[in-house]
Amino acid sequence: MVSQSNKPCDLVLFGTKGDLARRKLLPSLFQLEKSGLLDPQTRIIGVARHEMSQAEYVSLVEEALHTFMKEDVCKVTWQRFMAKLDYCMIDMRNLDAYAALKDLVDQENRVMVNYFSTPPSIFGSICKGLNAAGLINNETRVVLEKPIGHDLESSKVINDQVAEFFNEDQTYRIDHYLGKETTLNLLALRFANSLFASNWDHNCIDHVQITVAEEVGIEGRWGYFDDAGQMRDMVQNHLLQVLSLVAMNPPVSLDANSVRDEKLRVMKCLRPITKENVAEKTVRGQYTAGVIGGKAVPGYLEEEGANTESNTESFVALRVDIDNWRWSGVPFYLRTGKRMPEKLTEIVIHFKNMPHNIFKESFGTLPANVLTIRMQPREGVEFQMLNKVPGLDDHMNLQETKLDLSFSEAFKDQRIADAYERLLLEALLGNQSLFVRRDEVEAAWSWVDGIFQAWEETNDKPKPYPAGTWGPEASALLMAKDEREWD
Ligand SMILES: NC(=O)C1=CN([C@@H]2O[C@H](COP(=O)(O)OP(=O)(O)OC[C@H]3O[C@@H](n4cnc5c(N)ncnc54)[C@H](OP(=O)(O)O)[C@@H]3O)[C@@H](O)[C@H]2O)C=CC1
Numbered sequence: 001m002v003s004q005s006n007k008p009c010d011l012v013l014f015g016t017k018g019d020l021a022r023r024k025l026l027p028s029l030f031q032l033e034k035s036g037l038l039d040p041q042t043r044i045i046g047v048a049r050h051e052m053s054q055a056e057y058v059s060l061v062e063e064a065l066h067t068f069m070k071e072d073v074c075k076v077t078w079q080r081f082m083a084k085l086d087y088c089m090i091d092m093r094n095l096d097a098y099a100a101l102k103d104l105v106d107q108e109n110r111v112m113v114n115y116f117s118t119p120p121s122i123f124g125s126i127c128k129g130l131n132a133a134g135l136i137n138n139e140t141r142v143v144l145e146k147p148i149g150h151d152l153e154s155s156k157v158i159n160d161q162v163a164e165f166f167n168e169d170q171t172y173r174i175d176h177y178l179g180k181e182t183t184l185n186l187l188a189l190r191f192a193n194s195l196f197a198s199n200w201d202h203n204c205i206d207h208v209q210i211t212v213a214e215e216v217g218i219e220g221r222w223g224y225f226d227d228a229g230q231m232r233d234m235v236q237n238h239l240l241q242v243l244s245l246v247a248m249n250p251p252v253s254l255d256a257n258s259v260r261d262e263k264l265r266v267m268k269c270l271r272p273i274t275k276e277n278v279a280e281k282t283v284r285g286q287y288t289a290g291v292i293g294g295k296a297v298p299g300y301l302e303e304e305g306a307n308t309e310s311n312t313e314s315f316v317a318l319r320v321d322i323d324n325w326r327w328s329g330v331p332f333y334l335r336t337g338k339r340m341p342e343k344l345t346e347i348v349i350h351f352k353n354m355p356h357n358i359f360k361e362s363f364g365t366l367p368a369n370v371l372t373i374r375m376q377p378r379e380g381v382e383f384q385m386l387n388k389v390p391g392l393d394d395h396m397n398l399q400e401t402k403l404d405l406s407f408s409e410a411f412k413d414q415r416i417a418d419a420y421e422r423l424l425l426e427a428l429l430g431n432q433s434l435f436v437r438r439d440e441v442e443a444a445w446s447w448v449d450g451i452f453q454a455w456e457e458t459n460d461k462p463k464p465y466p467a468g469t470w471g472p473e474a475s476a477l478l479m480a481k482d483e484r485e486w487d
């Protein structure tokens with residue numbers, strides 16, 4: 001991706017005491033410092049509404065690093081990193097409070113990048129506060145966490161509140177799946193290899209499966225999750241972004257708007273799901289108590305903070321049709337759920353069967369080629385194909401074999417950076433390619449809203465599935481109807 005600016009920044013982290021900031025953002029910033037990717041002049045300013053001395057903030061950050069980093073906290077890097085930290089107490093709903101930031105930022109010499117790691121309900125207040133303190137100029141950037149809104153209408157309200165103060169080219173909407181190495185590799189796979197580039201359509205592909213399975217439940221986030229559900233939490237953003245990258249036409253270049261234009265075209269071609277077809281095209285589920293990795297786990301309704309009644313889905317399976325020339329007749333099957341047997345994100349491309357079988361006598365039906373892109377864990381790419389078994393005994397004895405490229409083997413000395421490292425770096429550099437444009441967010445909401453409406457009109461309720469399984473039986477039936485099965 002092409003970087004646009006290399007100026008030092010004031011990265012202002014609103015919600016610095018929150019879960020995301022401590023678990024992901026601060027450790028990622030630390031890794032950037034360790035890799036020498038933060039400008040020596042760059043500052044990190046944490047904002048929260050609690051009274052804290054500078055020393056207390058530094059130890060909050062240190063504790064977050066020790067708790068959430070997978071590797072040891074390098075002492076030399078820590079000395080450099082801690083010297084970059086500042087803390088500012090602001091109640092983000094109080095517009096007068098933002099004046100306190102003025103003494104900490106230096107807009108003449110540094111670009112101010114404001115990361116809103118807070119509930120979206122206060123994004124508007126933060127923008128107003130920054131404006132009231134005179135802290136917004138043409139270079140100032142804003143990074144917004146997902147999900148933006150609860151539906152199309154509320155997302156428009158939030159985007160309008162931000163757009164009152166920031167242009168689209170100053171606005172960076174995060175979808176952390178776009179920062180994953182394996183997501184970026186999808187671009188390389190598709191557009192740097194002629195074998196795939198020329199076979200990526202309805203002539204060669206039978207169907208596509210995208211699975212994003214999580215072992216975890218709702219992780220103590222009942223308040224947020226019960227309001228959102230798996231459709232808003234994962235499908236509206238992460239799964240539709242991945243689907244768009246798999247399905248889009250080749251962008252003219254890697255610049256932000258070329259890629260985003262192509263993704264948007266895909267979203268606009270998603271066939272609406274309505275009350276007439278929602279039953280055959282969607283499955284929602286909710287986990288009950290079960291066992292994962294030999295450990296008993298509670299059901300959704302027994303989670304901490306749960307109501308006894310809730311129709312929120314923790315699992316979704318969908319058949320998605322894309323109404324354009326490239327994908328005519330090629331269904332995309334999506335499934336995502338919490339409390340699945342394992343954490344697994346993968347895209348599986350099922351190619352079409354051979355039109356004629358010359359190996360009938362020795363082999364019978366020829367299985368089709370399958371390309372699996374393993375996004376996490378065990379990142380890599382796998383291609384299933386048929387080969388002749390060497391030997392003189394049976395002159396055409398075929399066997400299914402795999403070409404298996406594991407990133408950890410092929411790129412032994414390369415560390416796989418967390419998605420947030422990549423995205424924070426891109427935001428600091430001013431490159432929007434890996435951020436979602438407003439029209440993409442709205443197109444995604446518009447399609448997802450249709451499904452919610454269809455569920456409501458048909459009074460659809462989530463079907464139970466025991467934790468530690470691959471979702472309700474209806475998910476397997478959704479595939480079986482089309483004479484297919486999940487991988
Ligand atoms: N956690 C995650 O894994 C993910 C989170 N996100 C998104 O990131 C954002 C943050 O999520 P998360 O960290 O989980 O949420 P948290 O609730 O843990 O953190 C939000 C922070 O915002 C602060 N805050 C809220 N209102 C105010 C206010 N008026 N003044 C000052 N501070 C305020 C809270 O302060 P206080 O502590 O005082 O309440 C809290 O520290 C959300 O938009 C979420 O959807 C996206 C993907 C994953």
Ligand SMILES: O=C1O[C@H](COP(=O)(O)O)[C@@H](O)[C@H](O)[C@H]1O
Pocket residue numbers: 214233234345
């Ligand atoms: O955005 C979110 O993503 C995580 C899953 O992310 P991953 O990188 O671990 O696959 C999910 O657990 C969370 O509910 C959701 O808000």
